[in-house]
Amino acid sequence: MVRKLNEQTRERLRLAAVELFASAGFAAVGIRELASGAGVRTATLYNYMSGKEDLLVDIMQSIIDPLAEAAREAMETYSDPRERLVALVEMHVWVHGGRRRSTLVSDTELRSLGEVARKEMSLKRDEYEKLWRTVVQQGVEAGIFDVDNIVITTTGLLTLATGVAYWYRLDGPIQLPDLCALQADLALNLVRAQGANGPVRRSDLNVGPPIEVLPPDPAL
Amino acid sequence: MVRKLNEQTRERLRLAAVELFASAGFAAVGIRELASGAGVRTATLYNYMSGKEDLLVDIMQSIIDPLAEAAREAMETYSDPRERLVALVEMHVWVHGGRRRSTLVSDTELRSLGEVARKEMSLKRDEYEKLWRTVVQQGVEAGIFDVDNIVITTTGLLTLATGVAYWYRLDGPIQLPDLCALQADLALNLVRAQGANGPVRRSDLNVGPPIEVLPPDPAL
Amino acid sequence: MVRKLNEQTRERLRLAAVELFASAGFAAVGIRELASGAGVRTATLYNYMSGKEDLLVDIMQSIIDPLAEAAREAMETYSDPRERLVALVEMHVWVHGGRRRSTLVSDTELRSLGEVARKEMSLKRDEYEKLWRTVVQQGVEAGIFDVDNIVITTTGLLTLATGVAYWYRLDGPIQLPDLCALQADLALNLVRAQGANGPVRRSDLNVGPPIEVLPPDPAL
Amino acid sequence: MVRKLNEQTRERLRLAAVELFASAGFAAVGIRELASGAGVRTATLYNYMSGKEDLLVDIMQSIIDPLAEAAREAMETYSDPRERLVALVEMHVWVHGGRRRSTLVSDTELRSLGEVARKEMSLKRDEYEKLWRTVVQQGVEAGIFDVDNIVITTTGLLTLATGVAYWYRLDGPIQLPDLCALQADLALNLVRAQGANGPVRRSDLNVGPPIEVLPPDPAL
DNA sequence: GATGAATGAGGCTTCATTCAT
DNA sequence: TATGAATGAAGCCTCATTCAT
Numbered sequence A, B, C, D: 001m002v003r004k005l006n007e008q009t010r011e012r013l014r015l016a017a018v019e020l021f022a023s024a025g026f027a028a029v030g031i032r033e034l035a036s037g038a039g040v041r042t043a044t045l046y047n048y049m050s051g052k053e054d055l056l057v058d059i060m061q062s063i064i065d066p067l068a069e070a071a072r073e074a075m076e077t078y079s080d081p082r083e084r085l086v087a088l089v090e091m092h093v094w095v096h097g098g099r100r101r102s103t104l105v106s107d108t109e110l111r112s113l114g115e116v117a118r119k120e121m122s123l124k125r126d127e128y129e130k131l132w133r134t135v136v137q138q139g140v141e142a143g144i145f146d147v148d149n150i151v152i153t154t155t156g157l158l159t160l161a162t163g164v165a166y167w168y169r170l171d172g173p174i175q176l177p178d179l180c181a182l183q184a185d186l187a188l189n190l191v192r193a194q195g196a197n198g199p200v201r202r203s204d205l206n207v208g209p210p211i212e213v214l215p216p217d218p219a220l
Numbered sequence E: 001g002a003t004g005a006a007t008g009a010g011g012c013t014t015c016a017t018t019c020a021t
Numbered sequence F: 001t002a003t004g005a006a007t008g009a010a011g012c013c014t015c016a017t018t019c020a021t
Helices: A003-024 A031-038 A052-077 A081-098 A100-112 A115-141 A150-162 A176-190 B004-024 B031-038 B052-077 B081-098 B100-112 B115-141 B150-162 B176-190 C004-024 C031-038 C052-077 C081-098 C100-108 C115-141 C150-167 C176-190 D003-024 D031-038 D052-077 D081-098 D100-112 D115-141 D150-162 D176-190
Strands: none
Touching: A003 A031, A003 A052, A003 A100, A031 A052, A052 A081, A052 A100, A052 A115, A081 A100, A081 A115, A081 A150, A081 A176, A100 A115, A115 A150, A150 A176, A150 B150, A150 B176, A176 B150, A176 B176, B004 B031, B004 B052, B004 B100, B031 B052, B052 B081, B052 B100, B052 B115, B081 B100, B081 B115, B081 B150, B081 B176, B100 B115, B115 B150, B150 B176, C004 C031, C004 C052, C004 C100, C031 C052, C052 C081, C052 C100, C052 C115, C081 C100, C081 C115, C081 C150, C081 C176, C100 C150, C115 C150, C150 C176, C150 D150, C150 D176, C176 D150, C176 D176, D003 D031, D003 D052, D003 D100, D031 D052, D052 D081, D052 D100, D052 D115, D081 D100, D081 D115, D081 D150, D081 D176, D100 D115, D115 D150, D150 D176
């Protein structure tokens, strides 16, 4: 029954880290702030981590692994490049909108990692992005995407979908599923996706609701 | 010709600051690094600045003011919302591609500023973004942009154009003017810009070359 | 009995601060000296203070509050202005002679305080001095003090009694109680205090031994 | 004609030093402040001094030498210990009231001097004080001073007369000559100076106006 | 598991001073 | 004479971390 307190502290630390890293940046956050955010003394932190970087790695892994997993799921669930694109965008936005702080940190603080961790994360990220590029390519080859430069456009798609982390608020006027749909349409616009009769929109496609990776959490 | 030693140091400091802030983040850069980057001792730095934040403010102003100026020029030069959009995107990309480090810092480190400077910069940025929103609105009202949500789309346009700072290299395979055109087309896609016979591309419009704000500099 | 290490350090720091500030002046004392005086490294100091000024404030409060308290006691214990004056002088000298270093710092370093603390201390000091002035006035009004200028004379009384901090040594030839009596006589001289048959001396009055505020400490 | 500028700077520097040292203390004053007080850059200061301590030494010498000189004059002019005491007090007060900042520095900053200069100044000061003690002793031996402890009383006399530097203002309500007379009376009180019919006051003695050492200067 | 205490290293900044011009 | 530029040393303070309790 004593272990309950324990997990509370661990959880508060996680939250504090996400909140602080997201708002001030990893380098600008001191362990004193982390400790007071978690309601303990600095020395206590070292029962929960071996160093500040641990916290950062945890945050990143909490994002990047589910994201990769969900991306694979999207690829398996759909085969039409337009549907695949929509699914990718929507699960990406789902995570970036639903856990904006964590994804912000994840997207921003690669440089703050030590060499080992950085390489590992970079690899994962590259693989993830390759999936997206593949889909764009498939759309182009299928003649249903009209794209000048595949690399730039893919980057644009990712940039666009990632951007929601910078401004979206779960408790704002827009519901997360609606945001997903809106961003999916933007993505289809970007690649000039074509349907039977001209430009295609999300609502024209046979795509289910967003894959619900990671429950949204306004604190994360 | 001897009096230049001074300006050389100042220039080297500027370059070092941009380079270091861009790659490691303001908070993670120590003044020792800045000093050695500028080829002087730390005490010497204080002949050129009153504090580390000075360097950051300088960088930001070097970007944000020219950007605002060029945006105003774009608005005056063109009246068609599609042309205006293209002009905005192209001068934005011109700067973000041509001075990627400075713009990266400018876009990322607002939080590192003290309260006074932060407010000032925020104001300027807000005004700048309002210009973009106005153009989108005008396009929608004119029936030539097909946009679901003006705010989200405007944010997307800015995100997209700003994103080039994260990956574009002046010395890479793509020429800056070409990048501008490509990004302009992406923007037109995003708003589903319409011409006489369907979707419009940059090449369909009567827009001159990008406004050449700030000469590109691979070091900046 | 092991838990005292802590208080030992704190005490050593207090002593070092008093000693150093008194002999070299607040501004001339570096935290390195304070640290080595306390037998710790500089970083350790900050477990015991939030800044150098803390130490100064502590010293001042250790003097000024007991002084005010004892002054009030003197006023309550006696009603005859001559007796009151003697009591004030003696408790003042008791403190200034018994804790010369602390009082020296207290009297000298007001200017080294930040604005907030300075104002607070100034207020307390002003109130304290007002008590003295009141006693002089009462003596004049009762016709037992012969004083040309009340303000100047009061200042002189305080100057005189405070002055012992500059030269008295607890371990010198003069005992603290004797010093008190001597200074009391000087004070009576200064105001030309009159008794039944001419000038009055301390031994003519019905005054008990000095109020023993703060035990004397040659280190303080 | 160019030398005029020169002397202006030297003079401004002197004034700035006195003003700053008096109000903040030698150790707390930086050469930047001295420079800006003198209206030049820091490097320029070194055309007028060989180090910060020079300024302090100059200030002290400007006080201590004239003081000693005037003390000797007082001893030569008068022979009655009561008159001598009055003359000493009045010229001391004349200087300490007329040049309060300089005397403040002079009395306070001995500790800030290097060993060599400190010893020299200490010697001068000791000699000066010895003169005072001599006078008190002579009064006691002549049976016209009633003093318990010669050393303590002498110290008290000096403390009292020196004290004016801490509060007197040339531009306040009290004229300097009046202040001298008031303080002379306080001194006579302190030693219980006797005349033909009881306690003696300054006005009972045959003493001329204060020796006018050093013209008063509110800036000094 | 929690923490008080301590610390080496380094944070940013100012110090007094020198020197070439 | 005046100063812009540079600097080693030191200023105060915070950093992340360890360890005994």
